[in-house]
Each structure stands twice: as C-alpha cells, then as structure tokens.
Amino acid sequence: MTTTPLSPAEHLRGLCAGRVHLPGDPGYDAARTPWNLAVDQRPAAVAVPHSADEVADVVRAAAAAGLRVAPQSSGHGAGPFMRRDLGDTVLIRLHEITGVTVDAEARTARVLGGTLWQDVVTAAAPHGLTAMHGSAPDVAVAGYVLGGGLSFYGRRHGLATNSLRAVEVVTADGSLVRATADDHAELFWALRGGGGNFGVVVAVELDLLPYADVFAGMLLWDRERAPEVVPAWAAWTREVPESVTTSLRVMSFPPLPELPPFLSGRQIVVIDGAVLEDDDRAAELLAPLRALAPEMDTFARIPAAGLTAVHMDPPAPAPAVADHAVLAELPEEAVAAYLGEVGPGSTTSLLFAELRHLGGALARPAEGGGVASHLEGTYALFCVAIAPFPEAAAQGIADAAAMCAAMAPWTTGTHVLNFSDSPVDVASVYGDRYERLRAVRAAADPHGLFVAHHPVA
Numbered sequence: 042m043t044t045t046p047l048s049p050a051e052h053l054r055g056l057c058a059g060r061v062h063l064p065g066d067p068g069y070d071a072a073r074t075p076w077n078l079a080v081d082q083r084p085a086a087v088a089v090p091h092s093a094d095e096v097a098d099v100v101r102a103a104a105a106a107g108l109r110v111a112p113q114s115s116g117h118g119a120g121p122f123m124r125r126d127l128g129d130t131v132l133i134r135l136h137e138i139t140g141v142t143v144d145a146e147a148r149t150a151r152v153l154g155g156t157l158w159q160d161v162v163t164a165a166a167p168h169g170l171t172a173m174h175g176s177a178p179d180v181a182v183a184g185y186v187l188g189g190g191l192s193f194y195g196r197r198h199g200l201a202t203n204s205l206r207a208v209e210v211v212t213a214d215g216s217l218v219r220a221t222a223d224d225h226a227e228l229f230w231a232l233r234g235g236g237g238n239f240g241v242v243v244a245v246e247l248d249l250l251p252y253a254d255v256f257a258g259m260l261l262w263d264r265e266r267a268p269e270v271v272p273a274w275a276a277w278t279r280e281v282p283e284s285v286t287t288s289l290r291v292m293s294f295p296p297l298p299e300l301p302p303f304l305s306g307r308q309i310v311v312i313d314g315a316v317l318e319d320d321d322r323a324a325e326l327l328a329p330l331r332a333l334a335p336e337m338d339t340f341a342r343i344p345a346a347g348l349t350a351v352h353m354d355p356p357a358p359a360p361a362v363a364d365h366a367v368l369a370e371l372p373e374e375a376v377a378a379y380l381g382e383v384g385p386g387s388t389t390s391l392l393f394a395e396l397r398h399l400g401g402a403l404a405r406p407a408e409g410g411g412v413a414s415h416l417e418g419t420y421a422l423f424c425v426a427i428a429p430f431p432e433a434a435a436q437g438i439a440d441a442a443a444m445c446a447a448m449a450p451w452t453t454g455t456h457v458l459n460f461s462d463s464p465v466d467v468a469s470v471y472g473d474r475y476e477r478l479r480a481v482r483a484a485a486d487p488h489g490l491f492v493a494h495h496p497v498a
C-alpha cells in the first residue's frame with residue numbers, strides 16, 4: 042500500500058481552531074477573496090487567526106513546513122498579488138483581530154491588527170478626537186499606515202505613518218515584538234513605510250487628532266465644465282495654505298439603479314476634501330471654487346467621523362485595476378494632457394482619474410520619522426477602472442497607463458506605495474534609505490518568510 046505525502050500546507054490544518062482553509066476546502070474561496078475582487082489570489086492556505094498567539098502558531102508552522110507568509114487585513118491593497126504565484130504562501134487574513142481602545146487623555150488609540158479605519162474614527166469621536174484615516178472607511182489601519190497613509194488631514198499633519206507610537210508585530214521566528222522609538226528602533230523605523238515585509242502586525246498604537254468636527258465636503262460639476270474647473274483647481278492649489286487638503290477627480294459612472302441619480306450614467310468633475318479652519322476662513326478659501334457655480338456643494342462643518350464618507354468610495358468590495366504616478370507640478374500643459382485623456386468627449390473606461398494635492402507637511406521629513414516620513418511631489422495621480430471581467434481589466438489597465446504616460450513629463454518617477462496596484466521597485470522609491478531597509482529585513486526575516494505586496498528584497 043502506498044501513502045500520498047502530505048502537502049506542506051496540510052501541516053497547518055487544525056491551527057486557529059480549524060480556521061485554516063486549503064484549496065478544495067469549502068471555506069477556501071470565501072477566505073481567500075480580498076476586497077479587490079479583480080484579484081484571484083490562490084495561496085497554499087488561508088489562515089484566519091483570532092489572536093496574536095494564533096498568528097504566531099501559523100507563522101511557526103508555515104516556516105517549519107517550508108512555506109512563506111503573506112499578511113493581509115482587508116485586501117484593498119491586493120492588486121500587486123494579481124499576477125503573483127502564491128502557491129508556496131500562507132495568507133494570514135487579520136479581519137477577525139479587531140478592536141480599538143482610546144486613551145483620551147494621552148490622545149492615543151491602541152488598534153488591533155485587522156481593524157478598519159471607521160472603527161477607529163467611531164471610537165475616537167465621543168472624546169472629540171479623530172484619526173489620520175484615508176478616504177475610505179473600510180481600508181484597514183495596518184496596511185494603510187505601513188504604506189505611508191494619505192489623509193485629508195495630510196497637508197497640515199503629514200503622513201499617517203508618522204502618527205504611529207508603537208507597532209506590535211509577530212516576527213519570522215514567531216515571537217511578538219513591540220517596536221517603538223526606544224525598543225527595536227530599527228524595526229520601528231522600517232515598519233513606518235516598509236509595508237508587510239517584516240512580520241504580521243497584530244496591533245498599533247497611534248496618536249489621535251483633536252478634531253470633533255471639520256469643514257469638509259465636495260463640489261460637483263458636469264464633466265463639460267472640466268476645462269474651466271481643472272485649471273482653476275490647479276491654480277487654487279498653488280495658493281491655498283496647509284490647512285487645506287483636497288482631491289480633484291474626473292469620474293465616469295455607468296447607468297446603475299443602485300447609484301444616486303446625480304452619479305448614475307454621468308460624467309462629472311468632483312473636488313472634495315477638508316479645510317481645517319473656522320467657518321468664515323473656510324468659506325473665504327473656498328470662494329474661488331464656489332464662484333464656478335458647482336451643481337452640488339456639500340462643504341459645511343460636519344462631525345469629524347463623517348469625513349470618511351466625503352470621497353464617496355465604494356461601500357463594498359469591488360473589482361478594480363489602477364495605475365498611479367506622482368507629479369512634481371501641474372502647469373497648464375499638464376492640465377491639458379489630463380483633460381485630453383478624461384475631459385469632455387473622452388470615452389475612457391476609467392471610473393476616475395484622481396489628482397490628490399500633496400505638499401505642506403506631507404513634503405517635510407518628520408523628526409524621528411520612519412523610512413517614509415514624507416513624500417516628494419505635489420500631486421498624486423491615481424487612476425482606477427472597474428474590472429468585473431478580463432476585457433474590462435485590460436481596457437482599464439490600458440487607459441490608466443495612457444493617463445500616466447500622458448502625464449509623464451511632469452512625474453517625479455517615484456511612487457506612493459499605497460496607490461501602487463502592481464509591485465513597486467521599493468529601492469527606487471526610497472533611494473539611499475533602501476540599503477538600511479534591506480538590512481532591517483535581513484535581520485528581522487533572514488530567510489525571506491514574509492511576502493509583502495511591495496517586496497523589500
């Protein structure tokens with residue numbers, strides 16, 4: 042009688058009280074599906090731990106079985122896994138390890154590894170506090186802060202990763218390490234911008250912001266007005282103070298009954314964001330844009346917890362493809378190139394082509410910061426298409442690449458890790474900081490156990 046040898050992943054069965062799913066198991070497909078439904082990731086196994094101890098068990102067992110480990114919290118950043126073979130990798134999904142504890146006096150929060158931003162914002166709000174979340178409520182804190190973190194508080198308060206005070210991480214040997222400015226300081230430096238290359242983050246401690254409410258909202262015009270609105274916003278962003286962080290998007294929506302009528306089947310241009318000023322000063326700053334008579338204007342003082350809804354990001358998982366670039370400037374010629382791709386008359390497949398205003402505190406190295414304490418560049422360009430089937434993905438990728446190519450004369454050549462949908466050359470992003478990052482990786486993970494969406498080799 043012959044016996045079939047166990048596959049390496051079979052050695053993980055029974056861990057996490059049975060929440061380890063292998064190909065062919067009934068729970069495998071649900072467990073491996075990321076937020077970005079266009080990414081068909083097929084790991085050797087998916088583990089869904091409920092505690093840091095269970096994470097450590099999986100890490101040790103995977104290493105012993107000769108497998109690698111990819112941490113994932115929500116799967117918003119799964120794009121770089123679209124073409125990666127994960128056949129030798131255990132995906133650890135953190136969505137069952139959630140929770141927020143606010144220390145109102147210290148103005149900090151302890152946030153467990155798979156927690157989403159909306160939960161942090163909701164927990165902070167009763168204390169008149171908020172956090173450096175991004176545009177979407179359901180992005181996870183971990184991946185976002187490890188990749189930098191661009192928020193509508195950014196031009197005043199910098200990258201969200203600078204708000205980290207401590208990171209608790211299960212490292213390659215299965216031990217739990219608390220990295221701070223004083224303990225495991227090199228690891229702490231690397232984690233703040235180096236992504237999931239160093240271990241599985243099971244908790245972070247971060248500074249909160251003292252805002253109970255903010256002046257925020259959006260202005261909306263039909264796309265026909267884009268030739269007036271886009272250059273006006275570009276000129277306006279050259280003048281506004283650091284208290285203002287906004288984004289401009291030309292958006293194209295298919296006719297869908299689930300969309301509100303002001304979006305369904307329409308092409309529009311939208312400016313949204315936050316103005317961290319009192320009402321009078323905010324109105325004064327917004328006046329040049331309001332003078333363009335938007336069809337909708339929702340800018341008003343709102344509870345800070347409402348800022349996660351202003352950008353109208355998709356409320357549920359969606360199939361998406363994207364491309365991205367960082368712009369050094371946005372002169373008239375660049376505005377013309379942008380409008381050439383998505384302006385009136387364009388039949389682009391892009392759901393949106395976004396320009397996020399950078400600069401201000403985002404551009405200044407933070408004292409005691411990590412590898413990504415600031416961002417060089419003035420605008421982040423982020424192009425997204427909905428990709429429910431392969432042809433739509435191919436068209437979306439082509440249109441996003443065409444936009445990036447059209448803007449090439451004004452790009453810096455660097456990238457924002459969080460906005461990069463395919464694996465980024467991290468060395469080119471971090472330049473002379475990369476060798477230090479590699480050294481931390483070699484010390485923390487000498488056998489290259491961890492598989493991050495943007496690898497530090």
Ligand SMILES: Cc1cc2nc3c(=O)[nH]c(=O)nc-3n(C[C@H](O)[C@H](O)[C@H](O)COP(=O)(O)OP(=O)(O)OC[C@H]3O[C@@H](n4cnc5c(N)ncnc54)[C@H](O)[C@@H]3O)c2cc1C
Nearest residue numbers: 114115116117118119175176181184185190191237242494
């Ligand atoms: C709709 C939408 C809106 C967005 N808005 C913004 C925005 O406003 N500002 C901004 O900066 N970014 C934004 N992003 C980008 C987002 O921040 C990145 O995709 C980020 O990687 C998401 O983190 P996640 O943990 O939710 O995603 P995941 O896909 O789960 O994680 C991405 C990567 O982060 C690492 N990682 C995640 N969790 C852990 C963990 N617990 N331990 C160790 N490593 C981990 C892993 O390497 C993983 O591959 C947006 C993305 C989408 C889709």
